[in-house]
Amino acid sequence: MPLRADLEGESLQSFRMSGVEWDVLKKSNRRVLLKMPCCGERAIAKTSRLGTQYFSHYRKSESCDFEPESKEHLLLKEVVAVAASQSGWEVITEGRGESSDGQQWRADVLCKKNKAFVALEVQLSKQNLEEFKVRQDRYKRSAVRAAWFVGKSQFHHSKPSPSKDLPIFYVDWESGCTNPQVIDFEMPLADFVKALLSGMISWKDEPEEYKVLFLKDTCWKCGNPVNLPYGYSIGVYGDNIKTVPHCDAILSEIRKIVGNDFLRENGVNTIHSHPRLKGNAPNFPNCCVCIHCGTPEANCYLYEKYVASCKCGYANSGSATKIIGRCEGRWEVEL
Numbered sequence: 001m002p003l004r005a006d007l008e009g010e011s012l013q014s015f016r017m018s019g020v021e022w023d024v025l026k027k028s029n030r031r032v033l034l035k036m037p038c039c040g041e042r043a044i045a046k047t048s049r050l051g052t053q054y055f056s057h058y059r060k061s062e063s064c065d066f067e068p069e070s071k072e073h074l075l076l077k078e079v080v081a082v083a084a085s086q087s088g089w090e091v092i093t094e095g096r097g098e099s100s101d102g103q104q105w106r107a108d109v110l111c112k113k114n115k116a117f118v119a120l121e122v123q124l125s126k127q128n129l130e131e132f133k134v135r136q137d138r139y140k141r142s143a144v145r146a147a148w149f150v151g152k153s154q155f156h157h158s159k160p161s162p163s164k165d166l167p168i169f170y171v172d173w174e175s176g177c178t179n180p181q182v183i184d185f186e187m188p189l190a191d192f193v194k195a196l197l198s199g200m201i202s203w204k205d206e207p208e209e210y211k212v213l214f215l216k217d218t219c220w221k222c223g224n225p226v227n228l229p230y231g232y233s234i235g236v237y238g239d240n241i242k243t244v245p246h247c248d249a250i251l252s253e254i255r256k257i258v259g260n261d262f263l264r265e266n267g268v269n270t271i272h273s274h275p276r277l278k279g280n281a282p283n284f285p286n287c288c289v290c291i292h293c294g295t296p297e298a299n300c301y302l303y304e305k306y307v308a309s310c311k312c313g314y315a316n317s318g319s320a321t322k323i324i325g326r327c328e329g330r331w332e333v334e335l
């Protein structure tokens with residue numbers, strides 16, 4: 001239900017009206033002239049059980065496509081509209097627009113400042129991720145930025161990763177709650193909207209770092225210092241050699257992800273296949289090779305040195321880090 005109605009060509013926003021003004025409107029003779037913004041049918045001023053002032057169809061209109069909204073939806077929409085208005089944006093609830101290819105939309109709270117438009121949507125009923133994307137894309141084609149405030153159980157177990165292109169924020173509103181909180185930010189919704197519209201909430205990309213772990217050693221053949229790769233870590237995940245045959249899998253994985261050029265540039269022994277080398281497990285041929293003289297280090301020695309290193313608390317170990325991509329990133333507040 002809208003927070004807006006037309007009265008003789010004037011747009012009334014219910015959230016701007018005091019309780020006294022609202023009561024006066026309800027009793028005024030002019031009330032019969034109130035018109036719904038969705039279909040132009042007669043509107044009636046009401047107050048929800050959560051205390052939100054709103055307009056409703058006087059009679060159910062056959063031609064109107066406006067879906068009924070819950071009292072919680074109305075309340076959150078009002079909180080968002082008031083906060084946006086207090087941030088110095090021009091606010092119109094149930095604001096309409098059209099995309100460049102002629103598709104119509106209606107935003108819960110449409111905010112305007114100079115040439116910038118932001119649509120703030122409250123979505124408590126279930127909507128699948130595809131529909132979020134379709135609607136977000138329609139806003140994009142209308143040069144409108146959009147953000148979504150959804151109930152905390154909107155996606156159940158399949159909560160999508162945070163996304164720069166689809167800003168979804170979770171609200172803990174609980175029935176009757178008058179101070180809804182934005183989960184993950186531990187901020188009241190009103191403060192969050194103000195921060196968002198003041199540019200204090202921004203997207204932070206997070207680089208995905210792949211660390212190659214190595215042991216510092218000297219080449220048994222040429223005597224030069226070498227670094228023997230034995231494992232890797234990425235984010236909170238990591239793995240390292242666990243048996244002599246397992247060295248093959250770990251080393252192949254490292255070579256596949258960062259490549260031998262990266263290893264060489266970082267002074268780490270490169271990784272090659274030596275199927276007939278004594279000391280490699282049969283059928284597990286990949287081992288590391290001295291970057292100075294090209295002599296392979298058999299996996300039985302690598303594993304032995306690794307076990308010794310564990311015992312001395314990895315005192316002789318090091319790592320080389322390669323940025324291999326971008327994680328999903330996240331939204332951050334800078335107050």
Ligand SMILES: [Zn+2]
Nearest residue numbers: 036038039064
């Ligand atoms: Zn209508």
Ligand SMILES: [Zn+2]
Nearest residue numbers: 219222290293
């Ligand atoms: Zn060497």
